[in-house]
Amino acid sequence: MPSRYQWPNDRPGSCVLSVDVDGEVPHLWQSRDSRPRLAELEQRRFGPRVGVHRLLSVLDDHGLRASFYIPGHYAHEHPSAVVAIAEAGHEIGLHGHLHEPPTALTKVEFAAALRRSREVLATVSGAAPTGFRSPSWDMTPESFEVLQDEGLDYDSSMMGYDHPYLIGSLVEVPVQWSLDDAPFYRYVGGSAPGNPPVRPRDLAEAWCDELEAAARFGTLAVITVHDWLSGRGAAAAALDRVLARAADLGLWRATVAEVADWHRHREQQGVLPSPTQVPGGTHE
């Protein structure tokens, strides 16, 4: 059995809340060659209009700072939402420009979207993002290279461990499908509506179980919610209960950037194994 991961102040495990602040941008990407569905645009625009603000309010109740991953186009379209996030002291990270999947882009296209989104986020929020979350939670060897070339500190899109690890020179802060609200809540109607939405009370209970497991096994639980999904009524109330549980369990509650910094700190102390190669990559 690999040894248990060590957390600051001997915390039993760690819980991070991340928000993929997508709004309507994924649908604009998906319908870039066709006519967008007004229904889905409106459903998703609930995010910047209402959802983000409700999530900020819930976070404020818990005194918790989270990590918000924001496509560049979202910041351009909804700057006041982004300013509200920044002013509340949360981390802002990169999430593509038009929520483009890295697997759909050439290396040059990926680099261009990354730079463009970094510029607009820095301009609107006043701070330079240091981390990336893939819009599709998928990557390519080339997109990992770009993240390194552009000097980013971490990625948070892979699932290779349940604690931070190294991919090349980047810290990887891993996500997990069962801790993402999208597979459970996303239902958009039309010809490919998705599965019927799971009940927020059931998802909250499942996430509390994962937090208990994080304390038991010493792991990292990166929860991910979306502005247009968990910003809705019962879902926001359920998230409120999950955050309370994370505090009760004594987990280390931090931003993704803080988790990456902690791992970098441990790495520099020489307590970590050698880095994992870029997965599937051929350039090392």
Add this chain to the structure above:
Amino acid sequence: MPSRYQWPNDRPGSCVLSVDVDGEVPHLWQSRDSRPRLAELEQRRFGPRVGVHRLLSVLDDHGLRASFYIPGHYAHEHPSAVVAIAEAGHEIGLHGHLHEPPTALTKVEFAAALRRSREVLATVSGAAPTGFRSPSWDMTPESFEVLQDEGLDYDSSMMGYDHPYLIGSLVEVPVQWSLDDAPFYRYVGGSAPGNPPVRPRDLAEAWCDELEAAARFGTLAVITVHDWLSGRGAAAAALDRVLARAADLGLWRATVAEVADWHRHREQQGVLPSPTQVPGGTHE
């Protein structure tokens, strides 16, 4: 955080029950160029034969008036069901003529279906509908224009907020997928049967959670049921419990038209922001 929406008599939130009275009409539209499935026709005709009457009985037990959206063809085929709805004092709204999705029609076709359905509903029910619910819960800029040109007061098909808002000159009374029974109950067999039906007891509990969230966040919960789905035994019994919870929570229970009137009243008092543009539209 945007300010909390204000409801009449300082009610904490609002709960509306709407009924999409579809019966077999959607299947007639879907199979307009092929042979209809008898199984689905019969399953859906349970609605006008039994389901509508059971829902009316449950509503009567709660002294609640609801909003019924009825395709014109349904009124033509099942006039006694429509008369029963009207005589019980419920609101009757437009829902296309053959349950046509607005996205499948030209502007002229949409206008023709709207006028035709309005005529038959007015004839059968004796009252002129003032609101529209899209059969597919999707719209186009052109169909919004028609609603305005035809002098309707409100639409109830979009999800851009969780309180009423303005789209052009129309009041939008927003719906929500998690408050619609169709994603959870619709199962029709054949080659594309749908997901296995969710248990009515579970859906009722989820809806009660949404009603609690409406009271907590001051929002509007527009529940939507279907004659051929929630008119079934355990589903009707579950709806009964949900309506009791809405009363217990002190929510403002109103028809969609009353909610639209309330919003118009507030707008005329100048307490609202400027109208939202028709989403994605180019005509303003």
Add this chain to the structure above:
Amino acid sequence: MPSRYQWPNDRPGSCVLSVDVDGEVPHLWQSRDSRPRLAELEQRRFGPRVGVHRLLSVLDDHGLRASFYIPGHYAHEHPSAVVAIAEAGHEIGLHGHLHEPPTALTKVEFAAALRRSREVLATVSGAAPTGFRSPSWDMTPESFEVLQDEGLDYDSSMMGYDHPYLIGSLVEVPVQWSLDDAPFYRYVGGSAPGNPPVRPRDLAEAWCDELEAAARFGTLAVITVHDWLSGRGAAAAALDRVLARAADLGLWRATVAEVADWHRHREQQGVLPSPTQVPGGTHE
């Protein structure tokens, strides 16, 4: 509100258990032009080998007679299973010969399959079936005509009411998707595996809710299970609990043929409305 349906001895409602005894036959039909999957054949052959016998044992514990719908080919392949059903005193009904969907057959083909299956079932079981359950729970106007021409007494495949009704000269004893185990349990692997199986404990609770609703609204609950699905361990134990609940509620527990006889009896007393036309049919 249509008046409440009357049951024998003023029972509050009725509960029927039907068994679609399919075994491997549906897969033989589906793969008639290709190579069958051994995995699905074996999974389904659990039905005649074990499942049927376990269901018979559960029924025996409750002193309950049920209605078993059996494809002719099944009786040919697994005669001892059919004999065991007949010797326990249960009703045996028609279910196609190779589990052919009526919608896939011409009128002549449908009649041929019906006659062939009737012969083999009569030979193996020693009794002449009087009712039909469509293998696909779908019908055509032509297949309804054949049922009438062949002198059958009832069909049990449609969902137009939640009490018996007349289609042409046939009594229709309606089924209901939420009372069928297949949408919840059927999972066969391969390229189109189906949804993950629902927990038997959850389905049993849902069915108990439907039985309570049958008592509340005076309706008929026709439960349908399959030999290869509900004959499995936890599913059979769950069915056991459902049957106990039906007895506790005081529902009239009968076979489908007995329900059809009851309806015919009431019809002849002139207490029923005029028959429903064959749905969608043009021949009347």
Add this chain to the structure above:
Amino acid sequence: MPSRYQWPNDRPGSCVLSVDVDGEVPHLWQSRDSRPRLAELEQRRFGPRVGVHRLLSVLDDHGLRASFYIPGHYAHEHPSAVVAIAEAGHEIGLHGHLHEPPTALTKVEFAAALRRSREVLATVSGAAPTGFRSPSWDMTPESFEVLQDEGLDYDSSMMGYDHPYLIGSLVEVPVQWSLDDAPFYRYVGGSAPGNPPVRPRDLAEAWCDELEAAARFGTLAVITVHDWLSGRGAAAAALDRVLARAADLGLWRATVAEVADWHRHREQQGVLPSPTQVPGGTHE
């Protein structure tokens, strides 16, 4: 009713834990003609990196030996994981070389993959596997022939009974979809993500129900978990509870090989019926 299956020491039933140790190998097979998805590779590599070791730890807590089915390529890529399994005293069985579905291979190809995987497993683990688990839980007549020709003792891929049985000269130790974690937990994102993951607490409760049914009906419950699925936090904790329940119920807890040996022993005592033919096969 067929007579109740007899277990050693009059145990009421039997519970076996099997682990399909797939890691990334199924995705390598599926993407053999295209570019693999890095996201899925990383998600699956969680198995050999973390999941296997966590499962071994849970098993150790219960003093339970399980049966691990391992593709040859996995042993080649992750030998230390295989060594850890072997050193803990668990059974190691065959599972293809690159997780190839037998239905996609010719007889010669299947035999080649079998021999190659047997060699690498024997080399890495130091013991010769005696049983086979089909990677796709499907078989062909030809692949059954190869298992016999190669002198294997048992197969564990079919579902024809819920106790051991004979297929040709092989003992079949049957599996069951509802006792496999993959239909419930597998969610991989991308264009065909799968159903939203089921909650580990719900699956564990369902499996405990199946174990109770095994004790009630005298059957065999072969649970199957995957390194990259049930090795995750809350899933591993849930499995822990299931294993405790198996002990409480007094079930015979054995490896698949031990169950096969028991059945062979009973067969040689002449207490069993004649063997089942290779299902669908034409070669006997």
